[in-house]
Amino acid sequence: MYSMTTSAVHTPRSPVTRKDVARYAGVSTAVVSYVVNGGPKKVAPATEAKVQDAIRVLGYRPNAAARALKLGSSETIGLVIPDNSNPFFSLLAHAVEDAAAELGYALLLTNSDGNLAKERRNIRNLASRQVDGVVLASVLFEPDLEALESAEIPAVLLNHGGNAPGFNSVGVDLAAGAKMAVDHLIGHGHTNIALAMGTNVANDFDRREHGWLQALTAAGLPEGPIVRGDFTRSGGYAAGQRLLASPNRPTAIFASSDMQAIGILRAIHEAGLDVPGDIALTSFDGSAEAEYSWPALTTVEQPVRIMAEAAVSALVGTSRGQEPEQRIFPTELRIRQSCGCGVPGASGPSRGSTT
Structure with missing residues (x-):
């Protein structure tokens, strides 16, 4: 033994x-x-x-737990985004992480998959971990922040163009950006301009649609066809197929996101048509894919890094503790080839920005 x-x-x-x-x-x-x-x-x-x-x-x-107890801070902020597979939100998350790191904070990233129940669950989980604040890119224009309020955890609404009384919010003027993109198509001589509009969980009115209507009305043009679908490549692909099958096929399309525009490009190419020769296209967001699609997309670019820095600053930086405010930043029209610019015989207005 x-x-x-x-x-x-x-x-x-x-x-x-x-x-x-x-x-x-x-x-x-x-x-x-x-x-x-x-x-x-x-x-x-x-x-x-x-x-x-x-x-x-x-x-x-x-020992991070001991350090947090001593400092009275976890030195961590949470981020909730709708879709981490979307290059725009990936870019946004990266910018928030960089801004947090500059101030010595770590980032907990969560993804809601465009689902309201999952967004609320993520918020509750972050609140239970006692993060120092939450940056929320919500699937709603008016998100539910009760879990954070009850835990006394500050929040900033990111990618949020509406008013949010009592909370800091950071975003762009969606209507002004959309109008700029549609005005550009009108400047190329288009009079039948369609809208591929992404849908949201609550089916709230999206101000990008308002900007599209503003541009057409100001130019004395009739309302073009509207197709609604997901803010995804597949959603854009389906929208493109429906618009191409329309008896009154548009000569130009404004897509409410770059991902939709990528799907629309595929639908147009599969139909044997040319962009921008047969159908011109502009979109919204300013993701990396817009620059590397073919043709490259003319898109309304959001100032992602500036927005991220403003959001983090409101939580844990120099703006912490100040009265909540709504920060609206200007967008810029990145002109490439999908609208007709750079194509022989094409003309149009120069690059601009919203005010």
Whole structure:
């Protein structure tokens, strides 16, 4: 029978502490704290290098929970977006993460998949984790923020063009941006301009549709055909097929998102038609895919990085604690080839921006 001796018993290794790191590096625990936390006091480069080497050799991992308890802050913000597979929202999330990191905050990213129940669940989960704030790109124009209010967690509505009393909101003037894109098509001589309009969970009126109508009315043009569908490539593809099958086929289309426009491009190409020769196209968002589609899309570009920085600042930056405000930023029309610009014989107005 095998008998286990005491020498054969291995006791679990205790966690490495800040004192262990200080002893190994030959410094005080306060110096280790300054290096780990990036302050508040500066540490000489040579000393910091010794501490970082000790952290690496010993495998020290700061206790985030203890730090949060001491500071009264988790140094984390939450972000809820509708669709992380959409390049525009991926770009937006990346910009929020960068802005948070600049202020020393980590980011918890959640995706609602365009589903209201999942959005509310994500908000409750973030609230239960006691994040320092939540940036919400909601599927609703008027989202439910009760879970955050009851937990006294501040929130900023991002990609939000409407008014939100009592909350900070950051967005663009959707109507002005859409009008600019449709005005550009009118400047190319188009008089039958369709709208491919994305739908939202509550079926609320989207101000991009209002901008499309404003442009047509101001030019004395009749309302073109409208097709509604998802803010996706497949939604745009289906919209394009329906518009092409219309007895009064439009000569130009304004799509309410770049993803829809990508789908519309496929539908037009499959029909053996040319963009912009047979049908011109403009869209909204300013994602990377708009630049690399064929032809490249003329699109209303949102100032993603500026919006993200404003949202994070309102939560944990220089704007924290100030009276809630609505921040509306200008958009810019990125002119490429899908509208007819750059094509021999085509003409149109120059690039502009909303005010």
